[in-house]
Amino acid sequence: DSTVTIAPAELGFTAVAKSLADRVTVPTGYTVTVLYALGDPLASGVSAYANNGTDGNFAQRAGDHHDGMSYFGLAATGTARDAASNSRGLLVMNHENISQRYLHANGATTTGGVRPEAEALKEIEAHGVAVVEVTRAANEGAWSYVQAGALNRRITPNTPMTINGPVRGNAQMRTRFSADGTQKRGTINNCANGYAPWGTYLTCEENYAGYFRRSATDNAARAAKQVTALNRNGVSQGAAGSYGWSTVTPADSASTVYSRWNASVIAGQPADGTGDFRNEPNQFGWVIEIDPYDVASVPRVRTALGRFAHEGAWPANFVAGRRPVYYLGDDSRGEYIFKFVSATPWEAADANSANRLAIGDKYLDSGTLYVARFDASGSGTWLPLTFGTGPLTAANTTYSFADQADVLINARLAGDVLGATKMDRPEWGAVNPKTGEVYFTLTNNNAAGRTLANADAANPRVYNDPKGAAAAAQRGNPNGHIIRFKEAGDNPEATSFMWDIYAFGAGSDLDATNINLSGLDATNDFSSPDGLWFARPTGVSGQERPLLWIQTDDGAYTDVTNCMMLAAIPGTVGDGGARSLSISDGTTTRTQGTFVGRNPGTQLRRFLVGPVEAEITGIDSTPDGRTIFVNIQHPGEETTTGFPTTFPSNWPANQATASATGRPRSATVVITKDDGGVIAL
Numbered sequence: 001d002s003t004v005t006i007a008p009a010e011l012g013f014t015a016v017a018k019s020l021a022d023r024v025t026v027p028t029g030y031t032v033t034v035l036y037a038l039g040d041p042l043a044s045g046v047s048a049y050a051n052n053g054t055d056g057n058f059a060q061r062a063g064d065h066h067d068g069m070s071y072f073g074l075a076a077t078g079t080a081r082d083a084a085s086n087s088r089g090l091l092v093m094n095h096e097n098i099s100q101r102y103l104h105a106n107g108a109t110t111t112g113g114v115r116p117e118a119e120a121l122k123e124i125e126a127h128g129v130a131v132v133e134v135t136r137a138a139n140e141g142a143w144s145y146v147q148a149g150a151l152n153r154r155i156t157p158n159t160p161m162t163i164n165g166p167v168r169g170n171a172q173m174r175t176r177f178s179a180d181g182t183q184k185r186g187t188i189n190n191c192a193n194g195y196a197p198w199g200t201y202l203t204c205e206e207n208y209a210g211y212f213r214r215s216a217t218d219n220a221a222r223a224a225k226q227v228t229a230l231n232r233n234g235v236s237q238g239a240a241g242s243y244g245w246s247t248v249t250p251a252d253s254a255s256t257v258y259s260r261w262n263a264s265v266i267a268g269q270p271a272d273g274t275g276d277f278r279n280e281p282n283q284f285g286w287v288i289e290i291d292p293y294d295v296a297s298v299p300r301v302r303t304a305l306g307r308f309a310h311e312g313a314w315p316a317n318f319v320a321g322r323r324p325v326y327y328l329g330d331d332s333r334g335e336y337i338f339k340f341v342s343a344t345p346w347e348a349a350d351a352n353s354a355n356r357l358a359i360g361d362k363y364l365d366s367g368t369l370y371v372a373r374f375d376a377s378g379s380g381t382w383l384p385l386t387f388g389t390g391p392l393t394a395a396n397t398t399y400s401f402a403d404q405a406d407v408l409i410n411a412r413l414a415g416d417v418l419g420a421t422k423m424d425r426p427e428w429g430a431v432n433p434k435t436g437e438v439y440f441t442l443t444n445n446n447a448a449g450r451t452l453a454n455a456d457a458a459n460p461r462v463y464n465d466p467k468g469a470a471a472a473a474q475r476g477n478p479n480g481h482i483i484r485f486k487e488a489g490d491n492p493e494a495t496s497f498m499w500d501i502y503a504f505g506a507g508s509d510l511d512a513t514n515i516n517l518s519g520l521d522a523t524n525d526f527s528s529p530d531g532l533w534f535a536r537p538t539g540v541s542g543q544e545r546p547l548l549w550i551q552t553d554d555g556a557y558t559d560v561t562n563c564m565m566l567a568a569i570p571g572t573v574g575d576g577g578a579r580s581l582s583i584s585d586g587t588t589t590r591t592q593g594t595f596v597g598r599n600p601g602t603q604l605r606r607f608l609v610g611p612v613e614a615e616i617t618g619i620d621s622t623p624d625g626r627t628i629f630v631n632i633q634h635p636g637e638e639t640t641t642g643f644p645t646t647f648p649s650n651w652p653a654n655q656a657t658a659s660a661t662g663r664p665r666s667a668t669v670v671i672t673k674d675d676g677g678v679i680a681l
């Protein structure tokens with residue numbers, strides 16, 4: 001909507017320089033402190049984290065790899081919700097994965113192909129989700145987390161959950177754990193997130209596929225259709241499964257904590273899957289709703305939102321009488337952007353209901369899932385994943401769809417046959433609170449994933465990174481870009497949209513004609529955008545937003561700088577005008593007819609640089625925007641040299657005292673402005 005005024009025009013901080021230092025750096029006038037780190041105890045009586053590989057009981061400690069995160073306000077005392085609180089709340093966050101060696105005294109071990117049970121249990125429980133109480137001392141004092149918070153909770157891969165929506169009870173969901181396909185055991189690889197206005201958290205399962213073992217001859221034991229589905233979702237025949245948890249012996253016939261990670265067909269077990277875990281991969285790749293205000297609540301799997309490598313779920317259209325929408329990304333190379341449109345028009349009173357998961361049933365268990373096609377004209381179409389329409393029928397030759405549950409379980413296959421656009425790894429989305437325009441990071445793609453032959457207007461760059469040691473290996477789109485779209489009629493329920501590219505990642509010294517197409521300079525050059533978040537509108541005059549935050553998860557520019565976070569005032573779709581782009585794969589050059597925004601005059605500035613070998617991911621603020629919480633994921637995850645004596649990163653031990661050392665830990669940091677003002681403005 002061109003009548004929307006974007007103000008203020010100026011960001012209110014001085015850019016942080018690119019850095020390889022092993023610390024979190026923020027602008028002058030801001031303070032950063034460490035709040036909640038891997039292993040921190042979440043219940044009274046749990047010992048402080050020794051951080052030497054001897055700690056256990058991660059079901060009562062902070063998990064690893066802090067990722068997507070939301071802040072939910074609490075009343076001054078007790079456990080009641082107060083969404084407006086700026087001084088006491090719950091941080092709910094994903095613990096996506098683990099830096100395995102740091103969890104054990106001398107790194108992970110395997111003996112005769114078998115993982116020790118104690119190690120495997122520690123690794124399993126360090127995954128999942130955490131609910132942790134945080135409070136601010138009086139007079140805008142320091143933030144701290146509350147070890148004995150009444151609502152503190154770990155949800156792990158072992159926490160029982162209920163399957164809701166169209167897939168509940170489907171034959172493809174039956175396992176030894178849930179013979180009727182209505183229950184699920186826990187969650188894994190929770191990447192980004194979402195929330196609902198009634199005060200719940202949405203956790204999204206991303207790279208679940210890699211955790212499963214599947215025997216080298218498993219395809220032969222299955223129907224062809226099952227093999228097609230497993231392959232399309234990356235659950236590969238012959239895979240050992242990350243971390244080898246299914247090798248733990250003796251087999252856990254009662255608990256299924258370990259054997260469930262073996263998705264192979266076990267000879268002699270029933271064909272319906274109730275005697276083994278052949279269907280276990282179908283229980284992952286979903287969006288799950290958690291009520292953080294009820295420590296006893298059982299999380300609900302919202303299957304209407306489809307199954308794929310879910311990055312996150314970003315809400316829109318919670319307007320009385322309109323149908324709520326969630327934008328969804330599938331984070332793998334060449335995967336799709338989706339949206340879910342609820343069947344139920346929004347009633348504003350539901351935001352204050354205390355019966356939160358029942359409200360979730362009302363809005364999240366039925367609706368229409370769509371997948372995006374981006375056309376070279378600059379327009380796009382949302383294609384419905386509705387069984388029986390178009391190619392989504394039993395007669396389809398790519399995959400014979402049986403019913404709506406089959407379409408949702410195999411949303412990737414549905415996207416294939418619908419002709420959706422294969423993107424350069426859709427990571428986070430964000431909805432501009434002022435215009436309703438939707439942004440998605442497309443973090444990067446490699447040489448195999450993005451070639452000159454398959455480049456398109458929405459994923460237009462194919463180039464050699466001139467800094468790449470092996471230039472050929474750097475082809476693809478190593479620095480990524482950020483796409484955005486405007487729904488027809490500014491209505492999130494629309495089935496068409498206009499799109500452009502907001503910004504291309506690049507080093508500022510790279511070729512401005514072919515690579516640094518957004519004209520980035522030393523104050524804002526970045527690579528591999530991942531996290532994305534529009535700041536909460538504060539509703540205070542003079543603090544108008546939108547303010548867009550961008551976080552990076554990079555490997556292509558880390559010779560120059562650690563990963564970072566930038567702030568932007570981003571303009572609107574189409575403000576860069578149309579242009580054509582000449583692309584090259586290093587051998588052949590062609591002109592790509594395309595529509596590319598460049599946003600001259602809009603602001604983009606680096607706010608934070610993280611420690612060594614860390615990604616920046618996960619962000620929220622208090623409602624007043626004066627405190628932000630940011631997650632620092634997997635510092636020191638790559639370099640193994642020196643372990644267990646020395647570490648590539650000593651963060652966060654060295655944040656307050658630069659000379660301090662210790663095993664690196666993923667952690668949440670708090671950032672405040674020294675004058676008490678709104679962050680970044």
Ligand code: FEO
Pocket residue numbers: 096191192206311331427
């Ligand atoms: Fe877990 Fe999509 O990054």
Ligand code: CA
Pocket residue numbers: 191192311427428530531553617
């Ligand atoms: Ca991510």
Ligand code: CA
Pocket residue numbers: 427443530553
């Ligand atoms: Ca990433």
Ligand code: CA
Pocket residue numbers: 553615633634
């Ligand atoms: Ca990561």
